[in-house]
Amino acid sequence: MAESQQNPGSGALVLLSGGLDSATTLYLARSKHSAITGLSFDYGQRHRIELDRAAEIARVAGIEHHLIKLDASVFVGTSLVDRSMAVPEERSDEAMATGIPSTYVPGRNILFLSFALSYAEGHGLSAIYIGANAVDYSGYPDCRPEFFEAFQAMANAGTRAGQEGHPVRVETPLIRLTKAEIIRIGTDLGVDYSLTSSCYQPDDEGRPCQKCDSCQLRLRGFQQAGLIDPLTA
Amino acid sequence: MAESQQNPGSGALVLLSGGLDSATTLYLARSKHSAITGLSFDYGQRHRIELDRAAEIARVAGIEHHLIKLDASVFVGTSLVDRSMAVPEERSDEAMATGIPSTYVPGRNILFLSFALSYAEGHGLSAIYIGANAVDYSGYPDCRPEFFEAFQAMANAGTRAGQEGHPVRVETPLIRLTKAEIIRIGTDLGVDYSLTSSCYQPDDEGRPCQKCDSCQLRLRGFQQAGLIDPLTA
Secondary structure, three states, rough: OOOOOOOOOOOEEEEOOOOHHHHHHHHHHOOOOOOOEEEEEOOOOOOOOHHHHHHHHHHHHHEEEEEEEEOOOOOOOOOOOOOOOOOOOOOHHHHOOOOOOOOOOOOOOOOOOOOHHHHHHHOOOHHHEOOOOOOOOOOHHHHHHHHHHHHHHHHHHHHHHHOOOOOEEOOOOOOOOOOOHHHHHHHHHHHHHHHHHOOOOOOOOOOOOOOHHHHHHHHHHHHOOOOOOOOOO | OOOOOEOOOEEEEEEEEHHHHHHHHHHHHHHHHEEEEEEEEOOOOOOHHHHHHHHHHHHHOOOOOEEEEOOOOOOOOOOOOOOOOOOOOOOOOHHHOOOOOOOOOOOOOHHHHHHHHHHHHHHHHOOEEEEOOOOOOOOHHHHHHHHHHHHHHHHHHHHHHOOOOOOEEEOOHHHHHOOHHHHHHHHHHHHHHHHHOOOOOOOOOEEEEEEEEHHHHHHHHHHOOOOOOOOOO
């Protein structure tokens, strides 16, 4: 990690899902910007506990936080919203490395980043941080470096800030890190992972299923980092 | 214009603002697709009459229509939403051809297209139509062909449909037409322009100001097409 450099005049937006990756991203962004705004989205996800967690993570980190409610009609055909569809469980590494699972939400990161882009440009913020990761992940197309490069090019072409030479930057500080590396960095920065929720289908008390892709990736990440996950301790 | 070809299995989405361009685009799309859904956005625009017009245009055209309400915090710093800012009036051709006016809404087409993309991918629609125009327009960066090409590339990289080789196509059939050409095409297709509203700051009865960029471009378009605008007849 580079030494943290504060850019006091430059505020930034962090997409905050309530999960492990976005919480770590928030702390990374906070080490580089004087003012941070967290943005979370209620899109009818079955794992709604993450919205409460996002609010709590923001409160503990001392940042401003906005929850945006999206029209419920926008995301269909995904098991993260549609409770009649099954969330895949106990998939092998091979299965996770090939194909796109039913938990894919059509255009989700595109829509979240577009909201963030309008908000950031309107409020004069210099960057948007998103905790996407293309190493220990489920194969979503909108979590790959190629996608974020294309999004940045599109944002540069389609906004006043971009055309005037000071585009809003899309920052993906976790994109090439393993889950274990993310957890170590976050632990060093003081992230309280007991506040985060990663599971796609937690029970009514918010306890993780330990079977979905997201739980499995988290479990292995803590194991490889040589740390204990406070959620399962 | 090419002969209209029906693709009966392929539905499409049309972004419907209630203005002249999007109404024309709807009729063009309807000539090529068996099923059309219109999508409109309530983003706190001062010219809200256009939302009623969009609904009426959809009804008359016999298509399904959805109105999406966006969180009011998303668009700031634009005179199309902020009533304390002045809408530019009676600008010269030279002024319209240079710079980006205060009516620019940060990232608006990016956000609208992103909503449309999620909706289209989730519902298995093949195309999104948007009535953007880069000839007789106000200099918005998100109305230029370069922007739409970049958006398409980003959508191809960031969606399952794109990665599986059947991307949702973003269609901009008006992009290189003059306003007069658009009006002639729409008139041939049977668009009732009396239902459309173009003004950025209509009065309480919905009457156009005749001074904003949008009114001026419309006025000249009808003049050059040799037709009478039913709104001002």
